[in-house]
Amino acid sequence: MDRAAGAPLLRVEDLRTYFELGAGTLRAVDGVSFALHPGRVLGIVGESGSGKSATALSIMRLIDPPGRIVGGRVLYREQDLMRLPEREMEALRGNRIGMVFQNPMTSLDPSFRIGQQIAETLVTHERLSAAEARRRTIELLRLVGIPDGERRYDDYPHQFSGGMRQRVLIAAAIACKPDVLIADEPTTALDVTIQAQILRLLADLQRRLGSAMVLITHDLGVIAAMADEVLVMYAGRVVELADVDTIFHAPKHPYTRGLLQSLVRLEDGRDSVLQPIAGAPPNLIDLPPGCPFRPRCIHAVERCATELPPLRKLVDGRQVACHLAVAS
Numbered sequence: 001m002d003r004a005a006g007a008p009l010l011r012v013e014d015l016r017t018y019f020e021l022g023a024g025t026l027r028a029v030d031g032v033s034f035a036l037h038p039g040r041v042l043g044i045v046g047e048s049g050s051g052k053s054a055t056a057l058s059i060m061r062l063i064d065p066p067g068r069i070v071g072g073r074v075l076y077r078e079q080d081l082m083r084l085p086e087r088e089m090e091a092l093r094g095n096r097i098g099m100v101f102q103n104p105m106t107s108l109d110p111s112f113r114i115g116q117q118i119a120e121t122l123v124t125h126e127r128l129s130a131a132e133a134r135r136r137t138i139e140l141l142r143l144v145g146i147p148d149g150e151r152r153y154d155d156y157p158h159q160f161s162g163g164m165r166q167r168v169l170i171a172a173a174i175a176c177k178p179d180v181l182i183a184d185e186p187t188t189a190l191d192v193t194i195q196a197q198i199l200r201l202l203a204d205l206q207r208r209l210g211s212a213m214v215l216i217t218h219d220l221g222v223i224a225a226m227a228d229e230v231l232v233m234y235a236g237r238v239v240e241l242a243d244v245d246t247i248f249h250a251p252k253h254p255y256t257r258g259l260l261q262s263l264v265r266l267e268d269g270r271d272s273v274l275q276p277i278a279g280a281p282p283n284l285i286d287l288p289p290g291c292p293f294r295p296r297c298i299h300a301v302e303r304c305a306t307e308l309p310p311l312r313k314l315v316d317g318r319q320v321a322c323h324l325a326v327a328s
Contacts, residue, residue: 007078008035009212010059010097010180015072017058024285028054028067030236033311034229036180041206041213043227043244045220045259049281051236052216053102056184059214060099061089076180095125098173100202102185102216104165108157114168115141115153121175140171144201163194167201174205181206182214187222199226220263224248232256235282235292238311242318252318252325254297291323299324 017029029051036042044052057063059074061081074081076097081089093099101107108117118140119133128136134153141149144167157165166186173181183202187195203226206213215226223230223244230247232240232255240253251257258277279296282288288295294304303323311321 006038008037008075009077010036010214011073011075012055012059013073013075015055015058015074016070017054017063017067018070019067021066021285026284027236027287028284029058031311032072032233032236032238034231034238034241036212036214038179038212039210040228041215041226043223043230044214044216044233045218045223045230046233047218047281049284050233052218052233053184054236055233056099056182056214056216059182060093060097061086062093091125094121094173094178095176096178097180097182098176098178098211100166100169100173100181100183100186102188104162104169105189107169108165110157113154113156114160118168118172118175121172125176136175137171140175141168143174143205144168144171145197146171161194163190163198166190166194166198170198170201170205174209174211177209178211180214181209181211182216184216185218186215187217187219202226220248220259232259235287236284237292237321238319239293239321240318241311241320246316246318252314252320253293253322254299254324255293258296291321 013033015029015032019026019028032051032055034042044055046052058069063069069082072082076092081092115134115137118137122128122133122136123130138149138153141152146152146164146167160168186202187198190198199222217223227244230242230244231238232253234255240247240251240256247256248260251260261275262277277296282292282295290305290307291300291309294300297304301324307323309321309323311319313319314325
């Protein structure tokens with residue numbers, strides 16, 4: 001696998017986040033591991049409920065009860081974030097690790113002015129004066145494509161469209177020039193034209209800042225355009241991890257192949273038929289024995305019903321959790 005040289009900026013090891021519910025324990029993140037290198041983009045894909053957002057929130061230690069992080073390590077520059085006192089974590093969060101949350105319509109506080117919500121990050125982490133924070137905020141608004149920042153600084157969220165609110169969230173996330181940027185479904189609820197603008201903006205800012213980025217999405221087209229590596233999640237677990245070309249041209253896991261076969265391609269004609277993945281994702285409180293994907297897998301064998309496949313590295317460098325995966 002083509003990895004960037006040097007030590008990773010962020011390394012996640014066997015991360016586990018569970019929710020204790022009345023019906024039982026929901027394993028939202030169940031042993032996730034990956035490494036993120038400087039200047040690289042890791043795309044995380046999977047259906048709704050696969051654990052993508054829970055993984056991002058766990059990295060940031062923003063899991064609320066009844067959820068809790070029950071195991072694993074998150075190493076930022078070899079410092080384990082899971083062991084940091086909350087005050088030290090707050091100093092990193094929004095400063096060295098920025099996050100763009102997935103819903104621009106609800107992620108901003110409606111009672112505060114747009115500029116205040118961005119400037120707060122600069123005052124907190126960089127100890128700027130109010131006047132200097134305002135000046136920097138206006139520069140950030142200009143950087144993310146919001147015109148007339150001087151005037152719009154004092155506007156409230158309801159005076160912005162969904163796409164403009166998302167730009168505000170991005171401005172807040174990059175205000176302190178973070179090493180790591182996590183973008184969780186950054187184009188949710190936006191129309192196609194605005195989605196393209198936001199993605200171009202993220203790609204440009206990531207290159208300009210030299211940040212590493214975790215891009216969480218269900219859209220494989222976005223992954224193909226922006227990611228260097230791809231992590232495929234199913235039922236809270238990693239089922240395949242490889243560079244983007246390998247994933248798109250030679251996927252090994254049946255779930256990854258199913259996701260790709262359900263895409264509409266430019267060369268498809270009007271009569272082309274999509275091939276959806278049969279069935280539905282499993283109940284994470286009551287997972288079936290063996291491989292969680294087995295009930296939906298057309299290639300399943302007897303072993304799949306009893307043995308959970310480990311995530312193993314193949315000779316071509318990728319990692320796959322499937323009993324039938326062999327290196328080619």
